[in-house]
Amino acid sequence: MNTARAAEEARVRRIVYLGGLHPPGAALSPHLASRKQVGDVFLASRVPAVVFQAAVVIGSGSASFEMLRYLTERLPVMVTPRWVRNRVQPIAVRDVVRYLVEAVGLPEGINRAFDVGGPDVLTYRDMMLRYAAVAGLRPRRVVGVPVLTPKLSSHWVNLVTPVPRSIAAPLIESLVHEVVCREDDVLRLLPGPLTGYDRAVGLALARIRAGDVETRWSNASVPGAPSDPLPTDPGWSGGSSYVDLRERRTHAPPDRLWAVVEGIGGEHGWYSFPLAWAVRGWADRLVGGVGLRRGRRDARRLHVGEALDWWRVEEVERGRLLRLRAEMRVPGRAWLELRVADDGRGGSTYRQRAVFVPRGLAGHLYWWLVWPFHGLVFGGMVRNITSEAELTSEFRKS
Template sequence: MQPSEDTQSKTVLVTGATGYIGGRLVPRLLEAGHRVKVLVRSPQKIADVPWHDQVEIVQDSLSDAGSLEGSLKDVDVLYYLVHSMASGRGFEAKEESMARLVAEAASAAGVQRIVYLGGLHPDNTELSTHMRSRETVGRVFLESAVDSIVFQAGVVIGSGSASFEMIRHLADTLPVMPAPSWVKNRIEAIAVRDVLHYLVAAAALPGTINRSFDIGSRDVLKYRDMMNEYAVERGLPRRLVIALPVPAPKLAGLWVALVTPIPLSMSFPLVQSLQHDAVSREHDVDHVIPQPDGGLTPYRRAVALALGKERDGQVETTWANAGVDADPLPSDPDWAGYKVYVDERTFHSDARPDYVWTIIEGIGGKNGWYSLPLAWRVRGWLDKLTGGAGLLRGRRHPKKLGSGEVVDWWRVEAIDRGRLLRLRAEMRAPGRAWLELAVEPDGDGSLYKQRAIFFPRGLGGRLYWLGVYPFHGIIFPSMARNISAAAIALQESASQESAARQPSVNEAGSGVAKDTP
């Protein structure tokens, strides 16, 4: 898409570019003709995104007042798309403090506009901790010296969205669903494509604008009706959702964490945000930003678009990839002085290295882990029960991986395509864990290498390793064998398809007509 001639090009800085919205916004800002900078703490997390070479990458932290002003130099528009889903004492104060620091640095650097995406909420209502925090951050920007546009959106529907994943898994899993009273609340969802439309348009708006805008589809449904509309679009029978006369946000958050890919730390704030109606109170944005071509996307259409993306495997970004940064695996020589457990396996395969790599890069998600599926599922449920990620997060794309992406309870820490994949565990365990899968040529076949690494934390970590070690003796050898077998099967299938496409000698002919004696 080419930028229109009347689009005023801006220099924009996007925070939260590794997140669900930010990762989709960046390429659209580029398409609109803007010069884009992205601020990240770990540049490696966006090393594999398609737009990597089209943006200026700034390594910085939003909590570092000393360097932030320099990062904002010559920036016209700042997109503030970060919001922690953590909780605990001091959470709200920390979020507010960081917003104030950013606003002050933006003012000092001469930034013309701040654009923030907050949550849709009713007035004069006691909000949950997270909704209250988002409202506070928006107010900080509106009261700052920099003109600010604060969009307030409700449930965002799109492939990979946490809100969509919650609806999808609940409706897919539960034909009959006893539910808290908030399933009767009225919700105005919005398609992710419409959110992006408003965000992109905000960069080039002329003049001075300093206010909030409610944005939504204008299609208002009760939450239980949203699940049923999803079920119908999915081709499932309508779900029986029984609203119980209790709000039960904590119990509901726990249930959502168990049934969906969303971890407990995120399911609680998501459920809490549904405790009240979330409907636009005004439509003033229509006087400032025209609606998208074809109008706003109704809820059912947004679901159809999300499902279509999931079917073809082209999920652009996913909520799960916006994980916390963590220290990378130290190099082997740096292990000296640390207690570390290592389980190493090698396996010669008759398959070529490229076929073994295809299996390695496609591991996890619906493809599984090539050994004792029940054992993996049990460990995933235990992780869920203790507030971890579990195995339901899956992966963004069924065949391709990039740095920083999620694979079930793992995250891609390093990928040397065709040679090595290193995954860092995000499951709950008393220590830090990694899994490395590698392949290299070996004669006419390949040598598959597998290494599990665990840095225990205290006595509990050592006991944990000893407790799971017997299972490793079963899981890891079969994993190596099965990956090799899958690669051989893939290679044989490719050879058969190639042979089928080759014309036979008779079909190829020698240029002699069939009726020639």
């Protein structure tokens, strides 16, 4: 009510609100009832309001989508409550954003709620199975049982996903209702193509599939599409990823440190426990991977697209950044990023980041199995790369 009153006092021309789709006349969950009540307050104010009522929004950062994503990716077999067979009309985040923006241009005097949804009406079970197909996961088995209450379900979601129970509980309580559009008047007033469920999921996964690790795992840029992750999204959104980040200052100048970084791999090795790297390479070859046999084309210079042992050079900013994408056989996607920065005092800072995006439960298990060795392997790399740069700097001075 405070927002509605403030809008009246400020003489706002229109309020646009995104609420929740709900069945008429049903006893709503507290979550859905609250969203409906907010919409009703806006519609009852003296400021014309447009209230869009949506079910599950498909896109990175949407709590409903993130819950579905994590459950599907982490559980090849799911024991589920009866509500997974309820019908849902999901909508892509890009379509929601379009409606919110274009609502500004609706004719004056419109003061009403609109049901909004995508072109597909699915069960929650269908949504999980189709997510798995789009994401390239093995087919999931969904087994329904009658004894799982919403409260028990929310505890289970909290246990197997990073979505907090405080968020999962109200969402699950809302899923006991079938949420399908009862009218489609918005299509007449705001016409335009709608995004199907499979395409919406594909858009949400596109950045990870493309290997755009920089945009996904840093605050470096503004995303180009509504389906992309935002730096302001909660930490549990955007799908699972694991990061090993290490940094060390050195008195070696940036050019000497970069020379060591760009010379990595091949005959120079990886500056950390050669036996561990060799064993990993042999293991990769045993399962049909490339191993360490590819070496490198040039001992001193790297170029985008080149092979480097079991890595592929994905990006080179000469003197600053080397990003490698793993081509070894692992249940997920992996990158290794090496950065050099001038510290402004004649020395430099070396920053090393390993990123792993798991695929399914096997991917999560893989990360935690190799995690104890990261201190030895990645920690050794940081120490030895900076030490090598310092040695070559001292040699040049002498």
